[in-house]
Amino acid sequence: MPRRVLSYNQMVVDALPDEAVSRLFHALADSTRRDILRRAAAGELSVSRLAEAYPMSFAAVQKHVAVLADAGLVSKERRGREQLVSTTPDAVEQAHRALDALAETWAGRLNRMSDLLRQDKPGNLPGAGKNRHERETH
Amino acid sequence: MSVKRIDKDYDTLTIRALAEFEAAPERVWELWADPRKLEGWWGPPTYPATVREHSLVPGGSVTYFMTGPDGQIYHGWWAVQQVDAPRQLSFRDGFADQDGTRRDDMPVTEVTVTLTARDGGTAAEIVTSFADRTQMEELISMGAVEGAAEAMSQMDAILASA
Numbered sequence: 001m002p003r004r005v006l007s008y009n010q011m012v013v014d015a016l017p018d019e020a021v022s023r024l025f026h027a028l029a030d031s032t033r034r035d036i037l038r039r040a041a042a043g044e045l046s047v048s049r050l051a052e053a054y055p056m057s058f059a060a061v062q063k064h065v066a067v068l069a070d071a072g073l074v075s076k077e078r079r080g081r082e083q084l085v086s087t088t089p090d091a092v093e094q095a096h097r098a099l100d101a102l103a104e105t106w107a108g109r110l111n112r113m114s115d116l117l118r119q120d121k122p123g124n125l126p127g128a129g130k131n132r133h134e135r136e137t138h
Numbered sequence: 139m140s141v142k143r144i145d146k147d148y149d150t151l152t153i154r155a156l157a158e159f160e161a162a163p164e165r166v167w168e169l170w171a172d173p174r175k176l177e178g179w180w181g182p183p184t185y186p187a188t189v190r191e192h193s194l195v196p197g198g199s200v201t202y203f204m205t206g207p208d209g210q211i212y213h214g215w216w217a218v219q220q221v222d223a224p225r226q227l228s229f230r231d232g233f234a235d236q237d238g239t240r241r242d243d244m245p246v247t248e249v250t251v252t253l254t255a256r257d258g259g260t261a262a263e264i265v266t267s268f269a270d271r272t273q274m275e276e277l278i279s280m281g282a283v284e285g286a287a288e289a290m291s292q293m294d295a296i297l298a299s300a
Contacts, residue, residue, distance in 0.1 A: 013266070022244060028274070029243040095274050096148055102247065102266055103144045103153045110157045112179035113169050114140035117161045120175075 020072070021098045027071035033064050034058075037087065046088040047076075048055050150266035151274050159260045163253040164258045169225030170194065170251070177202075182194060196221055200229070201238070216242065220250075227251045230269055250270070 027033055032054060039045060051061040061091070065085055068074040072094055077084045142156040159166050169175045173189035181187035185204040188221040191199050200216040220228040232246035246269035254261045268274055 025245045026243040081145055095151070097145050097155060098245065098268070098274065099148060099151055103146055103155070103266075106153065106155045106266060107141055107144055107263060108154060109179055110141045110262075113166070114157070114159060115163060116169060116175065116178045117159050120165075134242075 017099050020094070021101050023071040024073075024094050024098060027067050027073055030067075033068055036061075036064055036085070037068060037073055040068075040085050041087045047083040047085060050085065072073070140295070150267065151271050152265060155262075155264045155266075157262045157264070158256070159262060161256075161260060163224040163255050163260045166253055166262060170227055171223065173200075176200075180204075187214075192265075194218055194221055194227070203235070211236075213238065225253055 035054075036050060039050065047065055048058065049063055050065070051058040054061060062083075064073065065076065065083075068085075069076055070089065072088060074085050075079070075088050140157045144153055144155045146153050169179060171194055173192040177187050177189055177191070180189075180202065181204045184207050187202045187204045189200065189202045192254055194200065198217060198218040200218065202214050204212045204214065210255075213236065214231065215234050215238075216229040216231050218227075218229045220226060228248070228250040230246055230248050232288060233241045233244040235241060241272065247266050248269045250265045252263045252265075254263075
């Protein structure tokens with residue numbers, strides 16, 4: 001049987017975490033951003049108030065908020081001269097998505113393993129060192 | 139179909155995949171132990187993997203890269219923890235920069251593979267979880283708090299309209 005045919009991994013973009021998952025991990029990999037997220041979860045707050053809480057520039061805080069917004073963890077809203085930050089209700093969904101992507105990755109891998117084992121029956125294989133050649137001739 | 143089931147545990151951020159293969163555990167083990175065979179399944183056809191280092195011993199490391207359709211290279215690594223051929227293997231899997239520096243802004247997963255001989259074939263169990271669960275758990279608990287707050291405000295609204 002030719003490889004890939006019938007494998008449901010064709011429907012799946014696997015092996016690499018999808019962009020959304022990467023953005024999520026990138027956003028969570030920084031302690032300031034996690035702290036911003038915690039504060040925002042406690043209630044809506046403005047970027048200027050956030051900036052007072054950290055020993056960094058307003059622009060730096062704004063940048064952190066932008067990374068969180070890119071990951072879908074917070075939303076920004078302009079109200080007058082203020083920029084308000086609040087957490088989005090789909091934070092749980094984001095984490096679930098990361099796990100779903102991981103499950104898809106392994107489903108694809110297991111299907112490919114199965115295909116390889118079917119192709120590489122011991123009888124078809126003159127020597128263990130020739131697998132690469134075998135595969136290329138398929 | 140070799141994949142029997144994949145269970146997802148959202149609380150512990152762990153997935154458990156069960157598969158059956160019509161091959162003895164020794165042959166299934168070769169899919170991990172032989173770098174050329176590993177290349178045949180680790181990456182999907184659109185992101186084929188090329189294995190560079192391959193030291194499948196406790197404390198050893200496996201390094202690889204995957205090549206995307208646009209020619210972009212993604213580097214990855216395993217930190218091998220436990221090896222008991224042909225029964226059990228555990229390792230951490232993550233991403234690296236071009237120069238091999240491990241990236242901490244990409245997910246690291248912990249993988250444990252268990253192979254058991256069954257009816258002339260092999261039952262495989264693969265348990266994978268995010269290594270840095272605290273970040274994700276924090277995210278979930280914050281979301282849960284928020285979800286509860288939302289439910290409360292909905293309740294308020296219902297009570298107010300009653």
